[in-house]
Amino acid sequence: MVVLATKCYVDGDAQKRSLDSLESMVRDDVGELDVETDVGVRDDGFPTVTLEGPDETAARNLLRERWGEITPHFEPDETYVGTLLSWDDDGLVLDAGTEIRVSADELDLGPGSPEQLRTRFGLVQHIPLTFVYGDTPQLASETQDQLYEWTRGTGRVNVNSATRAEVRATVNRAGHAQDIVTVERLGLLEQSIVCRENTDPPGLLASIGEYVPAELLCVVP
Secondary structure (H helix, E strand, O other): OEEEOOOOOOOHHHHHHHHHHHHHHHHHHHOOOOOEEEEEEOOOOOEEEEEEOOOHHHHHHHHHHHHOEOOOOOOOOOEEEEEEEEEEOOEEEEEOOOEEEEEHHHOOOOOOOHHHHHHHOOOOOOOEEEEEOOOOOEEOHHHHHHHHHHHOOOOEEEEEOOOHHHHHHHHHHOOOHHHEEEEEEOOOOEEEEEEOOOOOHHHHHHHHHHHOOOOEEEEOO
């Protein structure tokens, strides 16, 4: 079994739609392998994928690479994925099966408080982030590079609490399909709407906000 490093924190019909979407993505990930899959969700919201078949080891490795894995064991200087749980003046707290605090000094994202950095880089709650484990956990360089790249692009609106299909439908419903390049999947329920050149991210956020009960944050280049 693999515990995926992404959260399913919605209930009822929304949870069913989310897990249906995850099952489809898992089948796409391992579809060429000889393995059967069964998707569930733990009490703490992390999805599980039970694998059975001749290629289950290869499938497990593919899912670890694609999603990251929640593990009870951490090795110093190794990278892991956690989801953004909370933030305060002292840093960010990630949920990696256990709480991992990345102090403000270890974020290395430029000037500003953790709250200001969260807003600047569009870090909606539950977004998956990669960290380096140790006595003082650090935000991993691959995550730092990704976030800085966002600020050099054409602008984004990051969303939580919705699948990629739901976000696409929301953009279409608001009449902005022509204003975006794509919707990138960040996690199971965290998406990034990539704006076209000359599309105003705050304006897009204001327009779609009424259609989606979620947290939305802009990344303005």
